[in-house]
Amino acid sequence: MSHLVPAARLLLPPTRVPPFIALLPRLLPLSATLLSTSIPVSYHRLLRRRFASMSSFTIQPPATNPLHVWSILPSSHSLPTVSTVRAIHIYDFDNTLFLSPLPNPKIWHGPTLNNLQAISWLANGGWWHDSRILAATGAGVEIEEKRGWEGWWNESVVQLVRLSMEQKDVMTVLLTGRSVDGFGTLITRIVQSRGLKFDMVVLKPEQKKTLAFKSDFLKELLNYYEQAEEIRIYEDRIRHVQAFRDFLSSYAESTRGRRAPLTGTVIEVSEESRCLPPSIELSEVQTMINEHNALRLPHTSELRIKKTVFYTGYLLSNKSTAAVLNALSIPAQVGAESDVKLLGNSVLITPKPASQSVLHKTGPLGTKVEFEVEKVGCWDKRVWAAIVKPVDEKVRVYTDNPRPFLVLAVRRNAKPIDAAKIHAWVPPPKPNIRFTAVVGERLLLRIEEDFPHEGEFDSLFPRRRQRPENNTAGRYAYTDRDREIGRNNKRESDIAGSAVAAVDGSAGGYGRIGNGWRYDAYANRSDGLRYEDPDRPDPTPYGGQTKSLW
Known part of the structure; x- marks a missing residue:
């Protein structure tokens, strides 16, 4: 082996080195195995002569910024140099910069509302991991892109981004927990449609926790831009706001003396709630459920959408409600x-899902009835109500109450049922106060396991899981309250088919007629899903200055 020279000797810096040697660390990383190998003496002498004939050089840092691997922007997009960055501004995407749609609380039952947003509940990841939900924002990508998703931005934050863009010593970053594969192209289109230019657009790799991912990125960003003296983070989620404050405080303390002093500020952005059109939301959720059912494990049950009915009644549109209240001077x-x-x-029919015998008296769901206010009254300044009757005396109406009541207003701690305590009824302040109502149900939707032998009536009641030791199959059981309701409300047949739905809410509601859902915007009151004429005008605001007569 005397004719061989250890390769490690070649690693000693020669007096003259060819420029291409600078590329070797990138192309052929030397391992411990390579260092222990040997090279023939002839090759060693040849390389020494070649080195001696070339000029000396200095190894420079890589020309490409290592942070490029984090950004989805093209590699040709240059990043600011270390010496030019004095401040870093980080903007979250969902409900900070962009008003991403949320599941509608006026449609979904509480537990379902939470489950839709859980990553592990549906096989495809749920609400925040399905790009079709974000793509359905507004009128859809193709239309919204042309108008820059107008109305779906937090305009205050948009102005802050533009100010950050104008400052030469500020690095502007869009940082979101959305996944690269599912949302990279879509978010790029959304941002570019508004003319916002970020130095970096950073999305999360799959299978990584959002908070851990963002913390890792911030650490590498701050380590590289070591001359930055300030960082601002704009975030809407309270838990993340506190986590980022803790991170920045810890980072500044641990790097003291090794980089420029760092001042970190986390700005909590108030979340503005926006929702998809009800028909679009239901369609997309149903698609997610179908995909989940196709991917579920063999021993698990399928999921399906069920409804919880709170009552059946003659339901008013918001326009009709406003007209009646104003005519009776209730707002005044x-x-x-x-x-x-x-x-x-609403005029109550029954405080439960209507049986077929009740619907035989009222007409099927969706039946229109025109009412007239006959008398008005008040109980103890706590409940205001009106007795109503059908304009056409030939029309048959039904109610569980002694007479058809339209409860107009209730004071806190009072209940609509207290209208039965009113005994002093007087004529209304003006004659011929009329309105049109529709037979319908007030309800919320929920997503639960689909049981093969569960009837339509059984599906109306939410189920709760049994204790694990008593429920190894993961099935649900009725609550005692559900059983009691079931005994007192036996259905003669199911109520599937055309329906008018109703849900709680102070700002809006949704009506289902046949297979279609329509949006109904309400103001300053608690309402729910309503039937509405698709050709009716926008709701009128409450008003009225008539002097109180009762």
């Missing part, structure tokens, strides 16, 4: 009192 009397809730949204 009690509208300014904070403990009074304006109603006037």
Whole structure:
């Protein structure tokens, strides 16, 4: 082996080195195995002669910024140099910069609302991991891109981004927990449609926790831009706001003396809630459920959408409600009192799903009836109501109450049923106060396991899981309350088919007619899903200055 020279000797810096040697560390990383190998003496002498004939050089840092691997922007997009960055501004995407749609609380039952946003509940990741939800924002990508998703931005934050863009010593970053594969192209299109230019657009790799991913990125970003003296993070999620504050405080303390002093600020952005059109939301959720059912494990049950009915009644549109309340001067009397809730949204038929025998008396769901206010009254300044009757005396109406009541308003701690305590009824302040109502149900939707032998009536009641030791199959059981309701409300047949739905809410509601859902915007009152004429005008605001007569 005397004719061989250890390769490690070649690693000693020669006096003259060819420029191509600088590329070797990138192309052929030397391992411990390579260092222990040997090279023939002839090759060693040849390389020494070649080195001696070339000029000396200095190894420079890589020309490409290592942070490029984090950004989805093209590699040709240059990043600011270390010496030019004095401040870094980080913007979150969902509900900070962009008003991403949320599941509608006026459609979904509480537990379902949470489950839709859980990553592990549906096989495809749920609400925040399905790009079709974000793509369905507004009128859809193709239309919204042309108008820059107008109305779906937090305009205050948009202005802050533009100010950051204008400052030469500020690095502007869009940082989101959305996944690269599912949302990279879509988010790029959304941002570019508004003319926003970020130095970096950073999305999360699959299978990584959002907070851990963002913390890792921030650490590498701050380590590289070591001359930056300030960092601002704009975030809407309270838990993340506190986590980032803790991170920045810890980072500044641990790097003291090894980089420029760092001042970190985390700005909590108030979340603005926006929702998809109800028909679009239901369609997309149903698609996610179908995909989940196709991917589920063999021993697990399928999921399906079920409904929880709170009551059946003659439901008013928001326009009709506003007209009746104004005609009876309710807003003028009690509208300014904070403990009074304006109603006037339904004439009760029955406080439960209507049986077939009841629907035989009222007509099927969706039947229109025109009512007229006959008398009005008040109980103890706590409940205001009106007795109504059908305009056409030939029309048959039904109610569990002694007479058809339209509850107009209730004070806190009072109940609509207290209208039965009113004994002093007087004529209305003006004659011929009429409105049209529709037979329908007030409901919320929920997503639960589909049981093969569960009837339509059984599906109306939410189920709760049994204790694990008593429920190894993961099935649900009725609550005692459900059983009691079931005994008192036996259905003669199911109520599938055309329906008008109703849900709680102070700002809006949704009506289902046949297979279609329609949006109904309400203001300053608690309402729910309503039937509505698709050709009716926008709702009128409450008003009225008529002097109180009762």
